[in-house]
Amino acid sequence: MTRPETIVPETPQPPYPIRHKSQIISGFGRGSSELGIPTANIPVHDELNNLPTGIYYGWCKIYPHPQESDTTDKRPDGQDVLFNHGNNLCKTDLSTVWPMVMSIGWNPFYHNKTKAAEIHIINKFSSNFYGADLEYVVLGYIRPELNYTTKEALIKDIELDISIAKDILKREEYAKYEHELE
Template sequence: MIIVRDIEEIRGVVAGACVTIGNFDGVHKGHQRLIELACSRAKAQGLVSVVVTFDPHPLKVLGKGAPPPFITLTEQKLELISQHGPQLCLLLEFSLEMARLTPEEFIGKYLLDGLGMQELIIGYDYHMGKGRSGNFETLTELGALHGFTVDRLDPVTIDGAVVSSTRIRDLVQSGRVWEARPLLGRFYQVRGQVVHGMNRGGRLLGFPTANLKLVDELFPMPGVYAIWVEMAGEVRMGVANIGINPTFGNHALSVEAHILDFRGDLYGADIRVHFVQRIRDEHKFSGIDELKTRIAKDVDLGRRILAQPEAEIRLTTPFLEPGSNPGQR
């Protein structure tokens, strides 16, 4: 997948495209089906398959107050989009100026003049342009006027409910990470660099931990989780604590991962933590001995959870260092 951030880079280069467009936060099962449909339609018609998305998310520009925490930051979103086969991703900088464009102006500037679009595929609830006026009916009328077709994908449902970024966000924030997996098609993950912590895990407790410098926006609710840890091309079992370590009187949120059967030095390394299942709430213990006993039980339970066939992790792309371009490896 080629990633382009300025339409001028490819104006006149793409002769015809099948395009899907959206914010794609989480790149969940609904988004995946949309992208894969655009790819299959493009292949059948001899067109270029294109995903158009935005950075920053429009809610960060247009929203009143703080936006919700996003499931995927831009780097991970691009990486996930690339897994589903599009040839080109147009990553547009969203601005107030862009928000003022009517649907016809946006389509003309970016999708027709820039990509030679012949087919547009949108999600069931997608709107574009000034005042969100570009709904399916409006876009269909524009297509008849300018010579492109428009199709709309029906909502994707799992367990009787529509797959949505909002639903996934609610599940993750409530600690129900196991239930988020079928909606995402993967375990929810965060990533970060291993930094020096308080040096208590190994020295005091006998369970060394990798302390993450947090870069993501969305985290499961505080507690202890069975996890997979992805690092430098390998995946290992682990148990993570998310919270403030009340036994030690901490106040800042932290993610500390104990990697089972690992004794190496990870300081400075970039790792990913895939959350499989919540084990328990975060508690304040009476002292070190009680905490050590509880951690030993957590590790044992985490090992048994991760040994189950349904907890198996499937990685579809090699580990990428932060800042790498998934479309230009």
């Protein structure tokens, strides 16, 4: 399938904005390790599940999850993941509202059996924050979920999605939602 042109309305159109808060869960670990594009996986709640699969854009903010100590969980592949619940993030990481792109779907390149929602926060963090809470607002749709013949093609498209999202979120009617998460 060829990547379709991204058409962005002047303002978010229904069903957007979609605002929610979720705890970050473990995913497959491929975003960071294989693609160099880390993602925060969140549960696919009904509102997200009703959206077409594809790539979305919006804003998000990280909050430490009330937890006394670090815990460990297992990824679907059996690998242990340290959950620090966001307690290692600096104040700037926690006080900033970040632009994001979100993938909702089956990740056909990886042949997933489970639908996933993965948020790439457009920032470089010094540590992971599995188990933290993530408040987000989805403002629109970039493109449908696509399959790729190479990992390089997938990475190139994700980088284009990030660039498109950054440009859209600079527009006044989209930028104002950043302040709703402060």
